[in-house]
Every structure is written in C-alpha cells, then in structure tokens.
Amino acid sequence: MKLSKVKKLIWGYQIFRGSVGCSRLGAWSALLFLCLSNPGTGQPPHNDHFALTERFHSESEAQILREAQYWERLPLPIPEGVIPEISGMVTIPDRRLLVTTRRGELWYVDGAYEDDPQPVFTRFTSGLHEPLGISQAPEGGYYVVQRSELTHIEDRDGDGQADWFRKVFKIPVSGNYHEFAFGPYLTREGNIRINLMLAYNAAFQSSVPWRGWILEVTPEGYVTPIASGLRAGAGAVLSSGGDWFFTENQGEWAGTSYISHIEPGDFLGHPQSLAWSHLPGSVTHLRPEDIPDTGLPLVEVADQIPGLKMPAVFIPYAIHGVSPNGIVEDTTGGKFGPFEGQFFFADSGQARIIRVSLEQVNGVWQGATYAFMGGFQAPVVRLAFGEDGSLFVGETGRGWGSVAPLAEGFERVRWKGNMPFEIQEAKIEPDGFTLHFTRPVDRKSAESLFSYGVSSFTYGYGSDYGSPPINRLSCPIRKVVVAEDGMSVRLGVLCLREGYIHEIRTSGIRAADTGEPLLHNNAYYTILSRPDGDRIVPLEEELAADCTPMIPEDAYKSTPKHPTERPDFFSRHGDQIIHLGTAPGMKFDKTLLEVRAGSQFQLVFRNTDEMMHNFVLCLPGKGQEVGMAALHMGIDGMANNYVPDSDLVLYHTAIIQPGASERLFLVAPEVPGDYDYVCTIPGHAMVMNGILRVLPADE
Amino acid sequence: MDLPVLHSRTPTLNRPYGLNRQGVFLLILGILGLSFGGLVAQENRPPPGGRLRPPPLPREASILESVEGRVWVQRAFLPFEGNLRLYGCVVGSPSGAHYGYDLETGSILMVWRGPFADLTELWFDRAFNQTAEPIEGALWMNARPLFAVFPRRLLKYPEGWLVTAHPLFSYEGYELEPDGQPVFIFHFERLRVRDRIASDSDGSGLTRQVKFSGKLNDWNTWLLVAEGAEITSSPNGSEWVIPDSGLRIQWPSDSKHRPEIRDNGSNLQLVVPLTKETLEEPLEYTLTW
Numbered sequence: 006m007k008l009s010k011v012k013k014l015i016w017g018y019q020i021f022r023g024s025v026g027c028s029r030l031g032a033w034s035a036l037l038f039l040c041l042s043n044p045g046t047g048q049p050p051h052n053d054h055f056a057l058t059e060r061f062h063s064e065s066e067a068q069i070l071r072e073a074q075y076w077e078r079l080p081l082p083i084p085e086g087v088i089p090e091i092s093g094m095v096t097i098p099d100r101r102l103l104v105t106t107r108r109g110e111l112w113y114v115d116g117a118y119e120d121d122p123q124p125v126f127t128r129f130t131s132g133l134h135e136p137l138g139i140s141q142a143p144e145g146g147y148y149v150v151q152r153s154e155l156t157h158i159e160d161r162d163g164d165g166q167a168d169w170f171r172k173v174f175k176i177p178v179s180g181n182y183h184e185f186a187f188g189p190y191l192t193r194e195g196n197i198r199i200n201l202m203l204a205y206n207a208a209f210q211s212s213v214p215w216r217g218w219i220l221e222v223t224p225e226g227y228v229t230p231i232a233s234g235l236r237a238g239a240g241a242v243l244s245s246g247g248d249w250f251f252t253e254n255q256g257e258w259a260g261t262s263y264i265s266h267i268e269p270g271d272f273l274g275h276p277q278s279l280a281w282s283h284l285p286g287s288v289t290h291l292r293p294e295d296i297p298d299t300g301l302p303l304v305e306v307a308d309q310i311p312g313l314k315m316p317a318v319f320i321p322y323a324i325h326g327v328s329p330n331g332i333v334e335d336t337t338g339g340k341f342g343p344f345e346g347q348f349f350f351a352d353s354g355q356a357r358i359i360r361v362s363l364e365q366v367n368g369v370w371q372g373a374t375y376a377f378m379g380g381f382q383a384p385v386v387r388l389a390f391g392e393d394g395s396l397f398v399g400e401t402g403r404g405w406g407s408v409a410p411l412a413e414g415f416e417r418v419r420w421k422g423n424m425p426f427e428i429q430e431a432k433i434e435p436d437g438f439t440l441h442f443t444r445p446v447d448r449k450s451a452e453s454l455f456s457y458g459v460s461s462f463t464y465g466y467g468s469d470y471g472s473p474p475i476n477r478l479s480c481p482i483r484k485v486v487v488a489e490d491g492m493s494v495r496l497g498v499l500c501l502r503e504g505y506i507h508e509i510r511t512s513g514i515r516a517a518d519t520g521e522p523l524l525h526n527n528a529y530y531t532i533l534s535r536p537d538g539d540r541i542v543p544l545e546e547e548l549a550a551d552c553t554p555m556i557p558e559d560a561y562k563s564t565p566k567h568p569t570e571r572p573d574f575f576s577r578h579g580d581q582i583i584h585l586g587t588a589p590g591m592k593f594d595k596t597l598l599e600v601r602a603g604s605q606f607q608l609v610f611r612n613t614d615e616m617m618h619n620f621v622l623c624l625p626g627k628g629q630e631v632g633m634a635a636l637h638m639g640i641d642g643m644a645n646n647y648v649p650d651s652d653l654v655l656y657h658t659a660i661i662q663p664g665a666s667e668r669l670f671l672v673a674p675e676v677p678g679d680y681d682y683v684c685t686i687p688g689h690a691m692v693m694n695g696i697l698r699v700l701p702a703d704e
Numbered sequence: 705m706d707l708p709v710l711h712s713r714t715p716t717l718n719r720p721y722g723l724n725r726q727g728v729f730l731l732i733l734g735i736l737g738l739s740f741g742g743l744v745a746q747e748n749r750p751p752p753g754g755r756l757r758p759p760p761l762p763r764e765a766s767i768l769e770s771v772e773g774r775v776w777v778q779r780a781f782l783p784f785e786g787n788l789r790l791y792g793c794v795v796g797s798p799s800g801a802h803y804g805y806d807l808e809t810g811s812i813l814m815v816w817r818g819p820f821a822d823l824t825e826l827w828f829d830r831a832f833n834q835t836a837e838p839i840e841g842a843l844w845m846n847a848r849p850l851f852a853v854f855p856r857r858l859l860k861y862p863e864g865w866l867v868t869a870h871p872l873f874s875y876e877g878y879e880l881e882p883d884g885q886p887v888f889i890f891h892f893e894r895l896r897v898r899d900r901i902a903s904d905s906d907g908s909g910l911t912r913q914v915k916f917s918g919k920l921n922d923w924n925t926w927l928l929v930a931e932g933a934e935i936t937s938s939p940n941g942s943e944w945v946i947p948d949s950g951l952r953i954q955w956p957s958d959s960k961h962r963p964e965i966r967d968n969g970s971n972l973q974l975v976v977p978l979t980k981e982t983l984e985e986p987l988e989y990t991l992t993w
Contacts, residue, residue: 110779131776134780134781135831135834152779152834153790154779157877161879165880167881168878168882169877169879170878171876172875172876175791175875180790182830182833183859338852403829403830404831481826588827590829590830596829
C-alpha cells in the first residue's frame with residue numbers, strides 16, 4: 006500500500022497521536038479499555054460484563070431464536086420454474102403482490118398472506134432489463150424502473166398479461182454494469198423519482214449526465230433533478246409525513262452507510278455526480294473541484310461546504326449492517342409491533358433488517374438505528390408491508406456477498422402479538438437522551454449508572470473506500486432519571502458532539518416483569534442538533550467536562566502477524582514472490598497457492614475490486630471460524646483490520662482499499678498442510694477464500 | 705399458467721464458430737466463461753457450525769434455446785460492431801426467426817434463425833456485460849436510423865440521431881399482441897409509426913409492416929430498407945438481393961411503396977421515399993436470408 010494512502014487512512018488516529026501512549030491491543034482488550042476508562046469524569050469504571058458480550062452481538066443463532074419469539078419468519082415456498090431474485094415489490098388489493106425479478110420478470114403472487122403460505126406465481130410479463138423496483142401508477146398500470154428506461158406497463162385488454170410498455174423516461178446509461186437505477190418512488194403529486202447510481206470501472210464514474218443524481222420525472226417524461234452526490238444507494242422512501250429518506254452504501258466518499266433526508270438541492274457526498282452540475286436544471290452550484298479530499302470528519306467538511314448534506318443517520322458499519330437497501334415506514338397501525346411510524350431497512354450483506362427511528366430537531370432530521378431481526382435465508386433487499394400488517398421481504402444477492410445461505414428468496418415476517426422488551430425509541434435531549442421502552446424497566450437496574458454506557462465516534466470523508474470509526478470518545482453519564490411508570494429513562498450525558506454517532510449501551514437494563522434483558526441492547530444515535538429545554542445536568546458541568554478523545558490503535562503498523570517490513574533474516578526477495586489479487590464478485594483471483602514448508606516468501610496482495618478486502622492466513626480448516634470471529638468485532642473491527650486476536654490467525658494484511666496493494670514478508674509454516682486464507686471483511690469469508698498449500702520442505 | 709416454455713441447454717465450445725467477428729466474440733466469451741466457471745467451481749466448504757452458501761447459478765441456466773407459446777421480447781444491451789446498443793431488445797419467436805431491434809433508431813440490428821439467445825451476460829453473477837446475444841449464425845445489419853430526411857442525392861444517410869438536437873425520432877413504447885408479438889411505436893417528427901416485425905409461420909423469414917399516421921413533414925422523408933456493396937433486383941421488382949450477405953427482400957408487387965437504390969458513397973442503399981400519396985398504405989416487405 007502506498008504510504009500516502011496509509012497516511013490518509015490513519016489520519017483520524019494521528020491527530021491524537023502523542024497525547025497518550027497506547028500499545029497494540031486486540032479487539033477485546035481495546036473494548037475493555039473503552040469500557041473501563043472514563044477520563045476525567047470521576048465516574049466509576051464501567052465493569053458490566055454484559056457490555057462485553059452484547060455490544061458486538063451480531064445475529065447469533067441464539068439471538069435469532071430470541072427474536073423468533075416475537076416475530077415469525079415465514080419463508081414463502083417458490084414453485085418450480087420461478088427464480089425469485091426479487092428486486093421490487095408492490096402490494097396490491099385482494100391480498101396480492103406484484104414482484105419484479107432481476108431476470109426481468111413480473112409475477113403476480115397470490116396466497117402469500119396465508120398462515121401456511123403456498124403462493125401461486127402468475128407471470129405478468131417478462132423480458133425487462135433488470136427491473137429494480139415497481140410502483141402502482143395512479144392512472145392505472147405500473148411504473149417499473151429498468152436499467153435504461155422508466156417504463157409505464159399496463160394490461161390494457163385485461164387478460165392478465167402486460168401488453169403496453171410506454172417509455173416514460175429514457176435513463177442515461179454508458180453501458181457499465183454498476184449503473185443501477187432504483188425506484189420508482191411516487192411523489193404525492195404523482196411524479197416518479199428515480200435514483201441513478203454511478204458506473205464502476207476501476208473507480209466510480211459519472212460518464213453520462215445525471216448519473217449519481219435523484220431525478221423527478223412527470224408521467225409525461227419531464228425531468229427535474231432533485232439531489233446529487235449518490236454513489237450506490239439502493240433504497241428510498243417517502244414518509245407518511247411527506248419527507249424523503251434515502252439509504253446509501255459505504256464506500257468512496259461515504260465513510261459508512263447512511264440514511265439521508267433528501268431536499269431539493271442537496272449534495273450527498275460523491276463528487277463524481279457534480280460533473281453535471283453545470284447542466285440546465287442542476288440544483289447545485291458545487292463543482293467536483295470544490296470538494297476537498299482530506300479524510301476529515303464529514304461534519305467538519307460539511308461545515309465548510311454549503312450544500313453538502315449531513316446524513317440524518319450514520320449506520321454503524323458492520324454493527325448494523327454493511328449494505329443498506331430498501332427502506333419502509335411502519336404504517337401498520339401497530340399490527341407489526343410497537344414501532345408505528347419508525348422505519349426498517351434491509352441489509353443484504355448481513356441478511357437482516359435494521360430498525361430506524363427519526364425525529365426532527367430544530368428543523369433537522371436525525372435519529373438512531375437498532376438491531377431488529379436477522380437470520381434471513383438470502384440477502385434482504387426489498388421490504389413491503391402487506392395489508393395485514395405483515396412485512397414482505399424480497400431477497401436477491403446474485404454476484405454480491407452475504408452471510409445468508411441462499412442467493413435469492415421471498416419471505417414474510419409477522420408479529421406474533423406478544424410484546425418484546427425493546428428500546429422503543431431513543432430521543433435526543435438538551436443534555437443527553439431519553440430512552441423509551443416497550444415494557445416497564447426494572448427500576449433497580451435502570452437507576453444504576455452502570456447499566457449504561459455512551460461513547461461516540463464519527464467517520465471520515467474522502468476518496469478512500471469507507472472510513473474507520475474515528476475520534477472516538479467515551480461520554481460520561483452524569484445522571485439517570487427513571488420515569489414513574491418505568492417506561493422511559495432519561496440519561497444526562499456529557500461530551501455529546503454534533504455530527505457524531507452516539508453508541509448508547511443498555512446492557513444492564515432488565516424488564517420489570519420478567520427480569521430479562523432487552524431483546525436488543527444498544528441504540529446508535531446520530532446527533533446533528535440538540536434541542537433547547539429542561540436540563541438534568543447543569544450547563545456549567547457540561548461545559549467543564551473534559552472531553553478528551555481516547556487513543557485508537559494504529560492498525561497499519563508492521564507486526565509479527567502483519568509483517569510489512571522486511572525482517573533482517575529475510576533473503577533479498579525470499580524464495581518466491583506470490584502475487585494474489587481479487588476477482589469480481591468477492592473472490593480471490595487464485596484459490597490455491599503453494600509454498601515449501603519453512604520457506605521465505607513475499608506475498609503481494611492487490612485489491613482490484615471495488616470494495617475493500619484483506620488477506621488473512623489461518624490454520625488449516627480454520628478460515629471460516631476466523632471469518633465468523635471477525636463478524637463479531639463490531640466497531641473495533643475496522644481499527645483492527647477485521648482480524649480477530651486469535652492464535653488461529655498466522656498472518657494478515659491491513660484492510661486494502663480498492664486499487665491498493667500490500668506486500669507481506671512471510672515464512673511458511675513448518676508443518677505441511679492446506680492452510681486457509683480468507684478475507685475477513687464482514688460477510689466476505691464464506692465466499693472469498695482459498696488454500697495456501699504448504700508442501701514438505703524436502704520434496 | 706399459460707407460459708412460454710424456455711428450453712435451456714448446456715453451452716459447449718463445439719458451436720459452429722465461423723471466423724467472422726461474431727464467432728470470435730463468442731469464442732472469447734466462451735473462454736472467459738470457462739475461466740469464470742473454473743473459479744466458481746471451487747470447493748465451497750461450510751464454516752464450522754455455519755451454513756453453506758449454495759453454488760452460483762449454473763451458466764447454462766441462462767441460455768434460451770427456443771421460445772414456445774409466446775413471442776419473447778428481451779430488453780438488454782446489444783453488442784454491435786464492437787460497441788453496445790444501449791436501448792434495444794432481442795425478439796424471439798416460437799416459429800423460429802429472431803431479430804435484434806434498436807429502439808433508438810428503429811433499425812433491425814441483426815436477424816437469425818434457430819436457437820434463440822444467450823442471456824448469460826444478463827442473468828449470471830453481477831451480469832457485467834448486461835447483454836443479450838444471438839446464440840449463433842446471426843446476419844448483422846446496420847444501425848442506421850430507419851428514417852431520414854434529406855434532399856435527394858446530396859447527403860449521406862445519417863449514422864444516428866443527435867441527442868442534443870430536437871429529436872426527430874422519438875421512441876414511445878411497444879405493445880404486445882395476444883401472442884406476445886411486439887409492435888414498436890415511435891414518432892418521426894409529426895409522423896406516428898407502428899413497426900411490426902414478425903417471424904413467418906415457418907420461420908423462413910421476417911415480415912415487417914410499417915404503418916403511418918399523423919402528418920408527413922415537408923422535407924423529403926426516406927425509409928431505409930437495406931444496404932450493401934451491391935444490390936440486385938428481379939426484373940419485376942418483387943425481390944431485391946444483397947449478394948454479400950445473402951439477404952433477400954421480397955416486395956409485394958402491388959405495393960404503392962416503390963423502393964429505389966441510392967448511392968451512399970461506399971455502399972448502395974435500398975430506400976423508400978415516403979409521400980403523402982403512399983402514406984395511407986402500410987409499407988410491407990419480407991426479409992429472408
């Protein structure tokens with residue numbers, strides 16, 4: 006990896022280098038450090054063992070079973086001949102759905118609402134070009150977004166088969182596979198919004214007009230640009246209150262995945278789209294050269310660049326998904342559970358659904374994410390509420406990685422009607438948060454300061470793929486006030502920062518009735534603005550607080566397991582140089598490498614893919630175990646290259662950005678055998694792996 | 705369900721590749737396919753106590769050998785002369801003659817018979833090419849616009865439409881007849897055009913019927929039928945032949961539309977002048993090859 010690149014990556018760490026020394030720690034010890042230290046506050050060390058185990062709680066089998074007590078997952082059987090690569094769904098009257106598939110088919114689905122669903126699929130049409138969404142057209146028929154056309158499709162003779170395909174808008178494309186078009190999202194006026202993604206060809210590009218923009222199209226085909234700066238965001242929703250929200254995927258110029266509130270003129274962050282800001286109709290004056298590539302926290306850059314929109318919600322990478330897709334609002338009137346008015350988004354990489362609460366503070370939308378439900382059979386991309394308040398889940402991940410066992414599918418989630426013990430919503434206060442619960446909390450557990458923890462971090466903004474969580478800070482909790490009815494708790498917290506995610510840990514809380522812990526601990530609240538109002542912590546105390554950030558690790562230095570510097574004993578080139586690269590679709594370009602036992606060799610790992618990867622050499626047969634362990638590293642994963650602190654790991658690279666490479670100076674194991682190598686970026690190991698065959702030395 | 709039946713088959717490298725460009729292209733695709741196939745064939749071990757990811761879709765799932773029941777319109781990018789036509793489709797007929805159509809120009813890009821289409825690059829993995837292609841033996845035409853306006857011998861036939869200029873040609877959509885047969889509808893200036901290209905019942909060729917409504921503009925409007933280095937005609941004018949491609953054009957002897965041969969510089973072109981007098985009558989001809 007080039008030095009300049011490394012420097013940029015660790016910039017966030019370097020700004021605090023020198024204030025406190027910190028030796029290399031493993032993921033768990035780093036977490037311990039985080040939990041134990043409350044600099045300058047006098048608050049007793051946080052020593053809740055629960056925090057250690059649950060904070061990084063990805064969806065384990067046990068967790069999935071707990072969730073299943075409240076929401077049941079009904080996989081819908083798929084008849085033979087149907088390939089349910091579901092890319093769009095619309096629920097229609099008479100308990101039917103119409104779904105689009107990536108194979109270009111539209112299917113009516115009947116019988117999906119039954120208790121023991123045996124859905125019947127009837128083909129409405131076929132042969133479309135990768136439709137990725139569908140809406141009912143107010144004037145009859147359906148709008149479908151194909152790759153290069155927004156199309157109005159109708160069955161004019163009423164025989165159940167589509168027979169009229171009207172071009173509403175010819176979507177600009179250059180021919181690149183990554184030019185996804187998402188939508189159609191109907192506006193209240195009856196217009197159609199479409200979100201046009203960038204091309205990827207070694208780098209993200211906007212090579213034809215309006216790629217990277219949200220466009221609004223009238224049914225007659227007249228177009229108004231709405232917002233720019235998109236990268237690869239696969240979901241959007243118009244809320245019942247009339248606000249637009251958009252989900253974006255982590256990557257270049259997106260330090261983590263996020264949800265943005267969309268208003269005309271917004272620039273969301275990817276500067277490639279600004280290549281077209283000079284065209285008539287553009288709603289921004291920003292030009293690509295106006296955007297600095299510094300890796301500074303997004304909030305600091307946004308302060309300098311009017312029009313650069315802060316996300317309403319940062320989605321903590323790997324903790325609450327890695328690839329947000331479709332998003333829906335719960336408008337079921339309580340039929341789906343206690344989250345009416347909140348949002349759910351689909352995460353394809355982790356095959357799970359994340360919950361989002363949003364609130365408007367001083368005119369700015371912001372909110373929090375919460376784990377909701379995992380264990381789906383295939384990568385979750387589309388969500389739609391049915392008329393009975395159950396949630397239909399469309400799944401496809403062909404060509405893209407996921408932890409799920411299947412590549413495509415169709416499921417339905419139904420609330421069983423019993424009340425889970427959950428954080429119903431985290432809301433901002435002038436001096437902290439109020440946590441609302443779905444059931445009364447046990448007063449003793451809720452009144453203890455030790456039941457909670459708050460820390461904050463944010464993400465850098467620049468051309469590198471994603472950002473580690475940076476500028477982490479533990480936020481002292483000063484005061485806890487439990488509501489009389491036990492349904493809410495107000496936390497007085499110091500050192501809150503605007504533009505930062507605040508991780509609110511709740512592992513000590515117990516339910517008043519059963520004594521059980523929360524179904525999902527932790528809320529991740531992104532603060533953009535704080536309201537005025539009553540305080541429970543005096544302002545003077547807040548101003549006097551010592552909000553010194555903690556020192557994160559330097560994940561990029563050379564270590565025995567990460568030998569990027571040539572050891573003294575190493576011969577000039579080693580016995581051989583092995584070049585390993587990536588192949589499209591989350592693969593290594595070689596799946597079998599051979600070395601002699603005990604030999605010295607250099608491994609050059611070059612990442613030519615569009616997402617970040619690493620190389621982790623493990624003991625024979627242990628690659629998947631290491632990959633699973635990496636899944637559980639949570640927010641510290643990025644800082645530790647997603648390499649678990651484990652004896653199963655022999656060597657590893659840092660996280661390698663797209664287009665970058667790294668050279669390791671390695672000594673082959675003395676014991677011959679097939680050693681696993683995997684990429685441990687969450688979700689990758691199952692598909693991105695290979696074997697380093699160590700041959701006997703004397704052969 | 706009354707559905708078209710798609711027959712899939714295992715692709716082999718024993719296809720009758722010629723030495724033409726298409727053959728080479730398919731050969732390269734095949735080699736790429738083999739190397740890609742080699743990658744996905746790697747052992748897929750489950751994680752300890754974890755779940756096994758199923759193998760990716762087999763490549764052969766994306767070869768459409770033939771279409772039964774209904775005509776199949778497949779929107780896709782179409783590879784053409786080393787580039788992609790980005791707004792097009794392939795149309796497959798149960799009776800066996802298929803074609804690729806360019807929605808930006810109204811032109812037939814290629815015609816072929818036999819096995820229908822390779823949709824592997826549309827349906828496999830991330831579908832990096834996003835293309836639909838004839839499986840074999842296509843006769844490649846040109847992508848010049850179906851219509852042009854120009855004074856008689858002065859100008860070359862246009863290669864395409866300027867997207868920034870006022871769109872003379874504007875694609876509106878297509879409708880499907882009950883058997884799935886598409887009729888493409890577009891506007892050429894004030895003229896509304898219905899373009900129906902259908903396989904003959906024995907699959908021997910394609911019959912095109914172009915219907916006009918609306919008004920013809922005041923300029924000379926031409927419709928391009930075919931192009932070749934040489935064009936010969938039967939004495940009674942009922943058949944035109946392009947010897948270098950083997951394309952034959954049968955022209956109804958009672959048609960009011962009378963094609964002419966014009967010299968486009970490097971090629972001869974069979975073109976039809978549209979006049980207010982002939983506009984009432986659908987223009988119809990049959991392509992065989």
